[in-house]
Structure formats: C-alpha cells, structure tokens
Amino acid sequence: xxxxxxxxxxxxxxxxxxxxxxxxxxxxxxxxxxxxxxxxxxxxxxxxxxxxxxxxxxxxxxxxxxxxxxxxxxxxxxxxxxxxxxxxxxxxxxxxxxxxxxxxxxxxxxxxxxxxxxxxxxxxxxxxxxxxxxxxxxxxxxxxxxxxxxxxxxxxxxxxxxxxxxxxxxxxxxxxxxxxxxxxxxxxxxxxxxxxxxxxxxxxxxxxxxxxxxxxxxxxxxxxxxxxxxxxxxxxxxxxxxxxxxxxxxxxxxxxxxxxxxxxxxxxxxxxxxxxxxxxxxxxxxxxxxxxxxxxxxxxxxxxxxxxxxxxxxxxxxxxxxxxxxxxxxxxxxxxxxxxxxxx
Amino acid sequence: xxxxxxxxxxxxxxxxxxxxxxxxxxxxxxxxxxxxxxxxxxxxxxxxxxxxxxxxxxxxxxxxxxxxxxxxxxxxxxxxxxxxxxxxxxxxxxxxxxxxxxxxxxxxxxxxxxxxxxxxxxxxxxxxxxxxxxxxxxxxxxxxxxxxxxxxxxxxxxxxxxxxxxxxxxxxxxxxxxxxxxxxxxxxxxxxxxxxxxxxxxxxxxxxxxxxxxxxxxxxxxxxxxxxxxxxxxxxxxxxxxxxxxxxxxxxxxxxxxxxxxxxxxxxxxxxxxxxxxxxxxxxxxxxxxxxxxxxxxxxxxxxxxxxxxxxxxxxxxxxxxxxxxxxxxxxxxxxxxxxxxxxxxxxxxxxxxxxxxxxxxxxxxxxxxxxxxxxxxxxxxxxxxxxxxxxxxxxxxxxxxxxxxxxxxxxxxxxxxxxxxxxxxxxxxxxxxxxxxxxx
Numbered sequence: 001x002x003x004x005x006x007x008x009x010x011x012x013x014x015x016x017x018x019x020x021x022x023x024x025x026x027x028x029x030x031x032x033x034x035x036x037x038x039x040x041x042x043x044x045x046x047x048x049x050x051x052x053x054x055x056x057x058x059x060x061x062x063x064x065x066x067x068x069x070x071x072x073x074x075x076x077x078x079x080x081x082x083x084x085x086x087x088x089x090x091x092x093x094x095x096x097x098x099x100x101x102x103x104x105x106x107x108x109x110x111x112x113x114x115x116x117x118x119x120x121x122x123x124x125x126x127x128x129x130x131x132x133x134x135x136x137x138x139x140x141x142x143x144x145x146x147x148x149x150x151x152x153x154x155x156x157x158x159x160x161x162x163x164x165x166x167x168x169x170x171x172x173x174x175x176x177x178x179x180x181x182x183x184x185x186x187x188x189x190x191x192x193x194x195x196x197x198x199x200x201x202x203x204x205x206x207x208x209x210x211x212x213x214x215x216x217x218x219x220x221x222x223x224x225x226x227x228x229x230x231x232x233x234x235x236x237x238x239x240x241x242x243x244x245x246x247x248x249x250x251x252x253x254x255x256x257x258x259x260x261x262x263x264x265x266x267x268x269x270x271x272x273x274x275x276x277x278x279x280x281x282x283x284x285x286x287x288x289x290x291x292x293x294x295x296x297x298x299x300x301x302x303x304x305x306x307x308x309x310x311x312x313x314x315x316x317x318x319x320x321x322x323x324x325x326x327x328x329x330x331x332x333x334x335x336x337x338x339x340x341x342x343x344x
Numbered sequence: 345x346x347x348x349x350x351x352x353x354x355x356x357x358x359x360x361x362x363x364x365x366x367x368x369x370x371x372x373x374x375x376x377x378x379x380x381x382x383x384x385x386x387x388x389x390x391x392x393x394x395x396x397x398x399x400x401x402x403x404x405x406x407x408x409x410x411x412x413x414x415x416x417x418x419x420x421x422x423x424x425x426x427x428x429x430x431x432x433x434x435x436x437x438x439x440x441x442x443x444x445x446x447x448x449x450x451x452x453x454x455x456x457x458x459x460x461x462x463x464x465x466x467x468x469x470x471x472x473x474x475x476x477x478x479x480x481x482x483x484x485x486x487x488x489x490x491x492x493x494x495x496x497x498x499x500x501x502x503x504x505x506x507x508x509x510x511x512x513x514x515x516x517x518x519x520x521x522x523x524x525x526x527x528x529x530x531x532x533x534x535x536x537x538x539x540x541x542x543x544x545x546x547x548x549x550x551x552x553x554x555x556x557x558x559x560x561x562x563x564x565x566x567x568x569x570x571x572x573x574x575x576x577x578x579x580x581x582x583x584x585x586x587x588x589x590x591x592x593x594x595x596x597x598x599x600x601x602x603x604x605x606x607x608x609x610x611x612x613x614x615x616x617x618x619x620x621x622x623x624x625x626x627x628x629x630x631x632x633x634x635x636x637x638x639x640x641x642x643x644x645x646x647x648x649x650x651x652x653x654x655x656x657x658x659x660x661x662x663x664x665x666x667x668x669x670x671x672x673x674x675x676x677x678x679x680x681x682x683x684x685x686x687x688x689x690x691x692x693x694x695x696x697x698x699x700x701x702x703x704x705x706x707x708x709x710x711x712x713x714x715x716x717x718x719x720x721x722x723x724x725x726x727x728x729x730x731x732x733x734x735x736x737x738x739x740x741x742x743x744x745x746x747x748x749x750x751x752x753x754x755x756x757x758x759x760x761x762x763x764x765x766x767x768x769x770x771x772x773x774x775x776x777x778x779x780x781x782x783x784x785x
Contacts, residue, residue, distance in 0.1 A: 074551045084382070091381040094397050114381075121377055133753045140497060141756035143554065144709055147702050148748025155742035160382045163738075166389055272698070276562065279555060314570040321559035328556055329544045 041185045044178075046309045047302070052193045052262065054301020055200035059255035060278035061285070061293040062207065063123075063248030069224045069288035070244050071135070076146035077126055079275015080153035081249045084122050085256025086266040087157055089115040090166055093260075104171055115257055116250040123249025124242055126153075131245075132238070150271075158268040165267040172261060196258045203254060204294060207247070211290065216243055224288070273317065277304075280324040286337020295335060299323075368415045375411035379404055450717050457623060461616040471615050475622055475687065477727045479680055482626040484707040484719040486676030489633055491705065492714035493642065494669035495649025497554040500541070500561025501704055504534040504674040506568060506696035508681025513581040513691055514574070523587040527682050534678025535671040537564075542670035546663055561701055568693045580692025587686045589617060618687055625683060629676045630716055636672070645669055649714075699741070706748055712758030722758075 060082050067075040092111045101107055130149045134142045175190030211217035219240045222230040231237045259274070260266050281300040285292025300320055307319040327334065384404040387397045457478075464470040483505065490498045508530040515526045545556050568575045575581065588594065592601045594614045602609035636642040644665045647655045656662055685691050707726050711718030729747075733740040 068551075074555065088381050090395075091385050091387060091397070094387060094395055095381075095385065098397075118377060118381060121374065125374065125378060130749045130753075134756060137752075137756040140709065140713075141752050143497070143551065144706065145749050145752040147705075148745045148752065151699075151702070151741050151745030152749065153745075155738065155745065157382065159738050159742060160379075161386065162388055164389055166387055166395060168395060276555075276558065280559070283552070283555065312570075315566070318563050318566050318570075321563050324559050325544050325556055328548055328552060332547055332552070 041179060041181050041187050042309070045187045046305050048187070048189055048193060050302035050305030051298060052196050052301070053305055054281075054298035055196050056255050056258050056262070056297075057274070057278050057281045057300050058294040058297025059200060059203065059251050059258070060274060061281040061297045062290060063252050064279050064282040065285070065287050065290060065293040066220075066244050066248050068282070070220060070241055071131065071142070073131070073142040074146065074279065075131075075245075075248070076143065076275070077130075077149040077153055078248065078252060079271035079273075079278065080150050080157075081119060081123055081126070081271070082252040082256045082259075082274055082278075083266070083268065083271030084153060084157060085115050085119040085249075085253030086260045086270065087161060087166075087256075087268075088118045088253065089257040089260050090168060090266050093168060093171075108171070112254065112257060115253045119253035119256070120246045120250040122153075123245040123252075126249075127242055127245040132241075150275075154268055154271065161268065163268060165265050167265045168260060170264060192261055196262060199254065199258065200294075203251065207251070208290065210247075216240070220244060277317075277320055280320060283324060283334055284327050286334030288338070289334070289336040292334055292336035299335075364416060364419050367419060368412050371415040372408050372412040376404075376408050379407055383407060453717075453720070461619050465612065465616070468612065468615065471612075471619060473727070473731055475615070475619050477724055478619070478622040478626050479684060479687075480704065480707060480723040480727050481720050482622065482629050482680045482683075483677060483704045484711065484723050485626065485629040485633060485716065486673050486680065487704050487708050488673075488711075488714065488716070488719050489636075489645070489676070490669050490673035491708050492719075493633070493637065493649060494645040494666065495713075496666060496669060497551075498557045498670075498673070499554045499698070499701055499705065500557035500559070500564075501673070501677055502696045502698070502701040503541075503561040503564040504538060504677030505681040505684065505700070506564055506693075507534045507537050507674075508678030509685040509691050509696075510568065510575060510581070510681075511678065512682035513584045513685045516585045516686075517581060517583065520585075522591065523585070523682070523686050524590060527679060530682035531675040531678040534681065535675040538670040538672075538674025538677075539667055541674075542667045546666055558698065558701075561696075561698065565693050565696055568696070575693075578693060580690060580694075581685075582690045584685050584689050584691065586614065586689065587618070587621065618683075622683055622687075625679050629679075632672075632676075633716065641665065641668055646714075703744075706744075710751060710758055715758070718758060 060078065063078050063081070064075060067073065067078070089111050092114045093107065096107050096110060126149055130145045131142055134145055172190075172192045172195060175188050175193070178187040178189055180186045211220060219230070219235045220243070222233070222235050223237055223240045227237050230240075256266070259270070277300055278297065281296035282293045283296070284299055285294070285296025300323070303323055304316045304320050308316045311319075384399060384401055385397050386400050387395055390396050457474075460474050461471060464474075483501070487498065487501045490496050490501070511530040511533045512523070512526045515521045515529065516523070521529075541557065541560050545553050548556060569578055571577070586594065589601050592604065593599060594601050594617055596609045597603065600609065602613060637646070644655070644660050647658070647660060648662060648665050648669075652662060655665075684695070688695075703726065707722045708719055710726070711720070711722035730740060730744070733743055736743075
C-alpha cells in the first residue's frame, strides 16, 4: 500500500498510553546520506508544507473568529467540532467504500457534503444546548459551559469510537516534482496538498461572498455591531447566531476532512491541540477579522513547520504558544484587528 | 447527551399534547442525525492497520428513544414547574434556617475534618480520598485568590502546581534536601513563575487572559515532557522522598517516630501525618486569604474584579494588584504541588494536564467565586462524585462535562454561594444635578 503523502512527510506518532494529548510530529525531510542539503530547495519544500498546514488551521480559526465577533465568547468546543468532522468523514468514507463505489471524486464530494451537514448540525445543537441559555449571563458562564462541552465531545467520541487512532487508506496519491537539484533533493507538491489549498481558497471565496453580499452576511455584521439595534430593525438575532455556529462548524468539518486526507488518521484527542492553535491563529490575525483568521492560520502553520524544520520538532507547540503570548503583549488586537474601546 | 431544548417560547409552554409530541419528534430526528454515524457505526483499526466497522443500530435506537422520552419529560416538567425565569420567593423561616446552617456549617465541617483520621483510622481508602479532597480544596482556595477575588480567569493554574511538584521532586532527589526546606522554596518558585506569567498578561482582559494562561500551562507541560535531562520527560521523577516529621522519619526504623514515641509502628501513621499536613496547608491558605481580604490589597483585588477601569480611575495600581494576585495564587499552587509530589512519591507530566486546570476552575466556579466555604464544599462534591463514577472510567469525564454545562445553565453564579465585595455602599447615593453641573466636576 502506498502512503498517502510522499514518505518524507511520514507521520511519526508518539503513543504513550491513551491519555494526554498526543501531538502529531512530522519529521523534517532529511536528504539521503552523504548529500548536502540545498538550503533554498529545503526552504521551498517547508514553505509548501507550512502553507498546507496553515490552510487547515485557518479553516478552523474562521469558526473561532466568527463566533467571537458575534457572541463575544471563545467557543472552546470548536476544536472538538473539528475532530467530530474528521470522524464523520472517516465513517462516511468507510461506508461508501464498502458499497463498492470507486470513483474518487464522487466519494470525496459525498463525504464532504455529509460531514459538513452532520457537523453543522453538531454546531447548531451545541449552541442551542450550551450557549443560548447563557447568552445574557455573566462573563465566565459561557466560557465554562464551552469547556464542559469540549469535555463532553472529546469523551463522547472516545466512548462512541474507541480510544485508538483510526487510519485510512490513501485516496489521493501522486503529485508533481517541482524541482530537482543535482544532488537529488526534490521539491514535491502532492495532489493532496494542492487539494487542501485549493479547497481552502474556494471556501474562503464563497465565505467572503456570503458575508459581504448576502442577506445573512449583512445580518451577521449587524449583530456583531449591536444586537439590540439589529433586533429592533427586524434581524432575527437568534437565527443569525445559530447560522454563525452552523457555518463555523461546516468549515471545521472541511478542515477535519482535509486533516484526515492529509495525515491519514483521526483520533479523539486531536481537537484539543488543533483547537488551541487555531484559536492562537485567530488571535494572531486579530479576532473578529475573517482575513485575519486566514492570515493567522497561515502564519501559525509556517511558524510551526519552519520551527520543526530548522530547530526542534519537540518544541514546535511551545513556539506556537510563545508566539501567541508575544503577539498579545505587543499587539493586543492582532495583525488585522480593530482596537477595542474600554467601557465602564 | 441530554435532550435538546425545545423552541422554548411562552406559547409552547402552555401548548397541548400535539405540540409536545411535535417537539419530541423533532428532537428525536435531530438526535438520529447526530448519532447516526458516530454511534450507529463503530470503526476500529485492526492489527494490520486495516479499518473495519460494524453497526450498532440497537444502541442508536435506544438513544433516539431516550431523547424522545426525555424531551417529553422535560417539557412536562417545564409546564409543571412554570417559567424558569420567575423569581421564587424563599419563605423567611427557611431563609433564617439557612443562615443558621451557614453560620455553623464551617466550624462543624472543620471539627469533623479534624476527627476524620480518628473515626476512619482503619479505612485507608477513606483517608486517601480525604487527602485527595483536601488537596483540591487547597488548590481551589489558591485559585480562588486569582479567579474569585481578583477576577482574573486563569486556565493554566496547573502550571504552578507542576512547578511546585517538580521543584520539590528535583531538589529532593538531586540534592537530598528535606521536605520542610523545599516546601517554602516550591512556593517561592511557583510565585516567581506566577509573576513571570503575570507580567506579559497585565494588559489582557477576560477571554484573552484565559487563553494566554492556558497556553502558558501547555508550555510548562511541554517543556517538562521534552526537557528530558532535567525532568525525566514522560517517565517522570520517581522515588521522591517521603516527608519527615520535622526531621524524624515516619518509618519502621529505630530512628522513626513510632520507635521514639514507644508505640508500635503502622503504615497508617504516615497517612495520618499526610492528612494533617495537607489540612494544615489548606487552612493556612484559607487563613491567609481571609486575612488578605481585610488588607488594602484584598480590597483592591475585589475592586479589580468588580470594575478595572473604575479601579484605575481611583488610583489603584492595577499592575501590582494583578501581580500579587497571581503570585499569591501561584504560591499556594506550588505548596499543593510539593505536597502532591511527596505524597505520590512519583510525578509525571500526565498529572498536570489541562483537565486538572479545568477541574480546579470548575471547583472554584461551582463553589461560587470568592466563597471559601463554597469552594470547600464544591471540592468535596466534585472529587467525591469522581470517586463514585470510578467504575465507569471512560464515562467519567463525559458525565463531568455534562454536569459542568448543566450547572452553568442552572446556576451560573455557582451552586453554593457567591461572595459579594467585602465593602460596598449600602445606600444608593443619589447624585443631584446641582452637584454635577458645569464647573463643579
């Protein structure tokens, strides 16, 4: 069986029991022995890897930033919604393959739609159960409710699907060799990487159109500015907030599917670390700003990839979190965020 | 998963059976879609890495049926109890009774706690559980300084617990220092880290602060895992020395406390000693917090919690106020960590995950932020509840998460009590227009 991505991106996983977050560690490419690394080629390869990873983070970060913009809370369970999206995609894949379907594009399309739909329903239900009753409660209540919801989702999928890592066979194989230097180092762009980036760009375009041109987008922007006023002017605030969660969850489902295809596995704990990193991305880009979320996602993806490529794989998460702290010290509003006015 | 709340409107509350059935059917359908793949299909990776699956339609059907039945029951209960938003008047007799209980509950609990090793001397399990509960009481009281008094949401409290535990473990195993020397050092080191975290986050508020403290907690944990030369990485630090009774070991040797007192040695002595040790530490935390609350710094914390901008306008130095809150809370976390290390004899990064932080935070919030008695009772309820569900290992965190959500919906201000600021104006001061007219500020 051929691995889904070129062997240089092979995932090495540290499995110590089934407790505690397990992070995915991607070994940096090491050229064949005796050959000198080509600095530029190596850099270019890492750039590609970082952009792909950043696209996945960006898709999750959009969900955080939208919810924060409208409701003003950190949807702590969003990382777990992403994990649910990955699981739903995995199960749908399995079912479709067992029906004997072989056309890869058809399978992918069905999986995309099914996982988006079901995960969106999860997002809707979570908002309904855990957040809506607390909308006018004191500041900490929705946050704690969200943490509780995150525990519920993590352990729900552990109970429902077991604690072990679930691998899938590769669906999208092959790729292009962009450049081959004389000593044998190849810059590769696999089809799955192209797919991740293209999907992200297409979704981002659709999403930008949705927010800036449609009725729903206008309602969302109105609710973001002033919910009471929006309600007075005939905007259905409850429905708009629900739709925000639905859209955020659908994008997280796409990210889950991309993660599944790119890394070839899902497990019940992957939402935690991915969620924190995506939130970091949202904060980095300026929370509440959609282009900012994507930009922050790309930045976090690149930082993480370059850090593991040039420094150490072990400390890549430390690097990402340190960036979060440093950014918040010097730019509390992020890269593209608006300054917040303090009110008494 | 619980039943999904219905389109809760005033109309549906008085509606008849058809509407009730309709919402129940809708909820059941939503549950069917939600759980269809996650519960209905079970996947598992085989030994050869090949995924297999099997169906579990029975479970799926029973869950959907439970949601259907549950939403009917909840809707009926809702109609029976009446609107949830309505204020319910507590009869005065009950109120005075509750205040009577409230006044004597704390001393009664304290006396009972002091007697626990006497009553349950033979029951090792209960003693161990009591030590665990007291550890969380102490952690809760420590975090209460940061979250409950100063109103700074800290999601990385476990980092200080870890700093304290590793300080003691490394100092004791590498240099052979005794517990009583390391305990203050662990507290000081944790307080130092508290200040270190406090500095960058001074300008942040609310949710940003929460996420930065969470990131800080993760950084500490990742560094502990990866700095293998110092901390032993994922394998942790083992054979940490047991505490001594101020230099006298609690063992079976001729030098031991039992031999010196001339009584027969029993391993329970050590457990009882640990029990009183953590009780003393917890009471120290409580005492310091209560005293601090009467000092200007404590008043400043409470003022900061109520309104930071007003605080600054009144000339309170918010920088030192926040830093002292972080440092004080972290110090108690460090003490608790040192105790944890000496009790366990072995520590590893697995004990310092985000779940611990969330558990301590949940204890503080459930106890009613700022209320000392509330935090103690919440710790007892949470850790005791955890023990009850010990048999259902995998379902435990699921139940914990659900409880957190439900309690937030039901009593967002905490189950037991809420502490209002120690000083406040009892009479609303009306400001007449001639006081604020132009030229009079």
